[in-house]
Amino acid sequence: MTADQAGPVVNTPNGAIRGRYERGVAVFRGIPYAAPPFGPRRFLPPEPAAPWDGVRDAGVFGPTAPKPPYSDAFEHYLSDPSVPGDDCLNLNVWTPEPGPAARLPVLVWLHGGALTRGSSAVPVYDGHAFARDGVVLVSVNYRLGVEGYGLFPDAPANAGLRDQLAALQWVHESIAAFGGDPDRITLAGQSAGAISVGSLIAAPQAQGLVRRAVLQSGAPEVSERDRVRRMVRRMATRLKVPATAEAFAAVDRDLLLRTQGEVGRLSSPVLGGPAFGVVVDGDVVPRDPLAALLAGDAAPGVDLLMGWTRDEYRLWLVPGGLVEHVDRLGPVAYAGAMARCHCGHEVPRGYRVLRPHAGTSEIVGQMVTDHLLRIPLHRLAGARPGSSYLYEFAWPSNLPDLGACHALELGFVFDTGDAPESRKLAGEGGPQELCDEMHAAWVRFAATGDPGWQSWDDSHPVRVFGDGPTHTAHGPRDAELALWTLAEPAREPVVPLNGTHVRGAELAATVRRLRRSVTVRRR
Numbered sequence: 001m002t003a004d005q006a007g008p009v010v011n012t013p014n015g016a017i018r019g020r021y022e023r024g025v026a027v028f029r030g031i032p033y034a035a036p037p038f039g040p041r042r043f044l045p046p047e048p049a050a051p052w053d054g055v056r057d058a059g060v061f062g063p064t065a066p067k068p069p070y071s072d073a074f075e076h077y078l079s080d081p082s083v084p085g086d087d088c089l090n091l092n093v094w095t096p097e098p099g100p101a102a103r104l105p106v107l108v109w110l111h112g113g114a115l116t117r118g119s120s121a122v123p124v125y126d127g128h129a130f131a132r133d134g135v136v137l138v139s140v141n142y143r144l145g146v147e148g149y150g151l152f153p154d155a156p157a158n159a160g161l162r163d164q165l166a167a168l169q170w171v172h173e174s175i176a177a178f179g180g181d182p183d184r185i186t187l188a189g190q191s192a193g194a195i196s197v198g199s200l201i202a203a204p205q206a207q208g209l210v211r212r213a214v215l216q217s218g219a220p221e222v223s224e225r226d227r228v229r230r231m232v233r234r235m236a237t238r239l240k241v242p243a244t245a246e247a248f249a250a251v252d253r254d255l256l257l258r259t260q261g262e263v264g265r266l267s268s269p270v271l272g273g274p275a276f277g278v279v280v281d282g283d284v285v286p287r288d289p290l291a292a293l294l295a296g297d298a299a300p301g302v303d304l305l306m307g308w309t310r311d312e313y314r315l316w317l318v319p320g321g322l323v324e325h326v327d328r329l330g331p332v333a334y335a336g337a338m339a340r341c342h343c344g345h346e347v348p349r350g351y352r353v354l355r356p357h358a359g360t361s362e363i364v365g366q367m368v369t370d371h372l373l374r375i376p377l378h379r380l381a382g383a384r385p386g387s388s389y390l391y392e393f394a395w396p397s398n399l400p401d402l403g404a405c406h407a408l409e410l411g412f413v414f415d416t417g418d419a420p421e422s423r424k425l426a427g428e429g430g431p432q433e434l435c436d437e438m439h440a441a442w443v444r445f446a447a448t449g450d451p452g453w454q455s456w457d458d459s460h461p462v463r464v465f466g467d468g469p470t471h472t473a474h475g476p477r478d479a480e481l482a483l484w485t486l487a488e489p490a491r492e493p494v495v496p497l498n499g500t501h502v503r504g505a506e507l508a509a510t511v512r513r514l515r516r517s518v519t520v521r522r523r
Contacts, residue, residue: 026093104136123421156283199285232248
């Protein structure tokens with residue numbers, strides 16, 4: 001590393017870059033880790049970035065991946081800046097000590113956003129606090145939506161996941177010049193970013209690249225190929241083109257994004273529906289990553305930090321007034337949840353017993369959260385005792401009705417609670433002490449593999465942040481999760497609904513009507 005009056009200069013495999021010193025930390029933004037994925041590279045795996053001569057300026061965020069904006073209801077709570085340009089396969093580095101002698105722990109951050117939105121430019125993800133506390137923070141942009149996760153007969157699957165893998169390989173090869181230790185890389189993500197983390201640590205091409213992993217509000221999973229194909233087919237129908245990569249590449253990019261946004265409104269984390277996702281592809285994802293990790297076939301020796309928020313579902317339902325709507329739907333909402341979770345009526349019945357004062361939306365929301373997050377994360381911890389740590393974020397937002405909702409913990413993890421973008425979700429007056437505790441736990445985990453509490457064992461320790469003094473509870477979710485082991489999923493669900501019993505096809509029709517109803521309310 002060298003420095004001049006304009007800022008620190010670091011040599012990368014493609015050429016020299018100049019960053020900035022900000023509040024005592026060196027920051028490099030918009031570093032290309034792969035070539036622009038457009039023109040002849042559209043829908044294909046990432047290719048290496050072209051080298052450059054001289055010193056490239058890395059003072060501002062690079063272009064973000066094409067994405068539709070959030071709806072008005074969600075934009076009130078979530079920020080998602082867009083930076084125009086084709087060179088969207090880029091990353092950012094915050095480091096306290098650029099130079100190969102430092103050998104500091106590294107945390108690579110994959111943002112969430114349902115694989116359709118988000119970017120590394122979201123101010124909540126500012127890496128200053130991590131660098132201030134001795135961790136090199138790298139945040140990554142990758143292809144989203146149909147560009148990154150469309151499933152076509154004439155293009156490889158999982159382009160966005162392949163982008164993330166290319167970024168991880170770049171970090172492993174290049175981070176020493178920024179002061180990082182390539183043997184101490186922690187791969188971390190939230191929501192869709194956590195799903196990506198699960199897929200990557202199970203990928204054959206990533207073995208040996210990651211020492212630790214953080215899965216926040218997301219578990220390893222793959223989508224059914226037909227579910228992703230339905231998204232592509234519905235877009236193709238609206239665009240009046242074949243459902244091929246070649247045909248989609250010829251469509252105006254803005255029109256493609258608008259169409260993706262329109263079709264995506266039919267999907268819901270609570271009720272499912274067609275959506276983009278990681279699929280088994282026989283290459284980067286040779287099998288279900290959760291199955292590979294449970295079997296011990298992947299990521300041997302990788303420490304895991306995993307967790308959730310207490311009221312994940314409230315971010316999915318509060319915007320647009322859907323809590324009240326689901327409460328009014330009653331049995332119809334239960335039918336949708338049972339279809340989403342592939343379970344019989346014993347499960348919601350058990351939740352009602354355990355939560356006698358809860359409304360329908362709370363029961364349905366917690367059921368889906370357990371099915372998607374808590375159950376697979378508990379299973380994963382159980383398969384890797386001694387090196388897995390679980391937590392629950394329980395502090396309720398100061399904004400009405402949000403509770404401890406999905407994504408609320410991010411400002412605490414990054415110690416960016418003072419940012420206006422964090423306050424959009426947390427409200428005013430978030431406790432700095434809680435920021436300090438959560439952020440310190442992530443720093444300790446990246447540095448040592450131990451966040452500061454008991455690792456997973458038969459007593460099921462879960463660190464609870466934000467419900468009184470930070471403490472470790474043992475088995476706080478065991479009673480609810482036990483319900484799923486007592487009730488075998490029905491092959492063809494038979495659901496009591498308004499005094500009658502509904503079977504397979506009828507249930508599917510009911511769920512479709514419910515999704516359309518929810519979609520109307522969300523607009």
